Amino acid sequence: MLTAQKARLTKILFAVQLTVMAAGVVATAGVLVKSRVDTLRRRHEDSIASADAPSACKGATGTLALLRAWLDGAELPLPVPGPQPPVDDAVRARGAALFARHCATCHGTHGGGDGPTAAMLIDRPATLSRGVYELRTTEHESLPTDRDLFRTITEGVHGTGMPPWFALPERDRWALVAHIKTLSKEFAEDEAPPPIEPRAPTPTPERVAHGAQLYGDGGCASCHGPSGRGDGPAASSLVCQSGEPVKPRDLRLGRFHRSTRLEDIYTTIVTGLDGTPMASFVKVMSPDDLWDVALYVQGLAPRFVERSDGLRCPQAPIARDPDEAIGLRMLMHSLQPTN
Ligand code: HEC
Ligand code: HEC
Numbered sequence: 001m002l003t004a005q006k007a008r009l010t011k012i013l014f015a016v017q018l019t020v021m022a023a024g025v026v027a028t029a030g031v032l033v034k035s036r037v038d039t040l041r042r043r044h045e046d047s048i049a050s051a052d053a054p055s056a057c058k059g060a061t062g063t064l065a066l067l068r069a070w071l072d073g074a075e076l077p078l079p080v081p082g083p084q085p086p087v088d089d090a091v092r093a094r095g096a097a098l099f100a101r102h103c104a105t106c107h108g109t110h111g112g113g114d115g116p117t118a119a120m121l122i123d124r125p126a127t128l129s130r131g132v133y134e135l136r137t138t139e140h141e142s143l144p145t146d147r148d149l150f151r152t153i154t155e156g157v158h159g160t161g162m163p164p165w166f167a168l169p170e171r172d173r174w175a176l177v178a179h180i181k182t183l184s185k186e187f188a189e190d191e192a193p194p195p196i197e198p199r200a201p202t203p204t205p206e207r208v209a210h211g212a213q214l215y216g217d218g219g220c221a222s223c224h225g226p227s228g229r230g231d232g233p234a235a236s237s238l239v240c241q242s243g244e245p246v247k248p249r250d251l252r253l254g255r256f257h258r259s260t261r262l263e264d265i266y267t268t269i270v271t272g273l274d275g276t277p278m279a280s281f282v283k284v285m286s287p288d289d290l291w292d293v294a295l296y297v298q299g300l301a302p303r304f305v306e307r308s309d310g311l312r313c314p315q316a317p318i319a320r321d322p323d324e325a326i327g328l329r330m331l332m333h334s335l336q337p338t339n
Helices: 003-029 034-052 065-069 090-104 118-119 146-155 170-180 205-217 221-225 260-271 288-300 322-335
Strands: 304-306 310-312
Touching: 034 310, 065 322, 090 170, 090 322, 118 322, 146 170, 205 221, 260 288
Parallel strands: none
Antiparallel strands: 304 310
């Protein structure tokens, strides 16, 4: 980060420090009553909102402006990392230190998903020690690639507390990838299969109409609802492998795990979000069908305009997400210079 940005970040953060500390104390004391959480949440949001511009995507170039744009629903540019540096013990040790500083508050010291901040989130942090990953470009029930992990860390996960860590130097994000892989024995026993490489077709009205039909007949509507609002008949009874209840995303809201890029929606439908009820449909639908249903789903989501730098800005404001606000607060807190 540039020094000027850092200074600005520090200034804005100063005002909210106390809230964060208070939240930490309350969480550790184990006296989190729901109303208290709600109050804290509201305060968190207030302080971010007061430090905010009306349309965050406007002129969003610095770190802080990009983070605000993300909070307002913008989709971040795809990371284009250089070659992955070789992993040795020093890299893993650096990853472990970074994890303790930036990530353990949610994911827990050993990746058990049980850090002190976890209790404040509606969507619980991923249990990294289980080695089951939602966001992969690899087939159902397999491990993610290192690049998949790098992307998740860089871009965060919209609609959840997982904030985007693009402000960390690239080599630190790679070190975190190396460390995360030591948290679960799966990575020692197995390796990631080759990633899928989606090539989007040209959309036509016929393909979208066919997608709509598949969406209804193919079972999507039973969970995601006839109009994509996440209110299908099966929606209220869904649970993750961890036993946590989960709701199908409201596809009309525009806070997609990856993004509303067609290739990303297709990847979700093809690979499934492992550990959640969102299955892979690769054995159920033909490749053309999968693209058609992806086209239809993209049409349900709000419109985004992609800038030349790859930042995708929502055309109309998207409601803020309370988990995202908490995640961003934790990120800004832990990115502050310690000296
Ligand atoms: C404020 C809480 C919070 C912090 C801090 C945080 N995470 Fe997360 N993280 C989450 C949540 C919540 C999810 C689950 C997202 C979902 O449901 O898809 C998650 C998911 C993930 C995933 C897995 C996504 C998948 O494919 O299933 C990875 C990897 C990850 N985080 C890495 C990190 C790393 C590395 C850091 C530190 C640099 C970090 N997280 C910091 C909350 C947090
Ligand atoms: C059994 C219920 C169920 C069915 C059937 C189902 N989904 Fe899902 N889907 C979910 C759940 C639950 C999630 C969210 C998981 C989470 O939040 O971690 C989800 C997530 C998604 C996402 C991710 C949105 C984002 O945030 O990026 C897309 C896209 C999606 N589903 C499309 C489909 C399509 C298309 C079909 C039909 C081919 C379908 N789903 C069928 C339950 C279902």
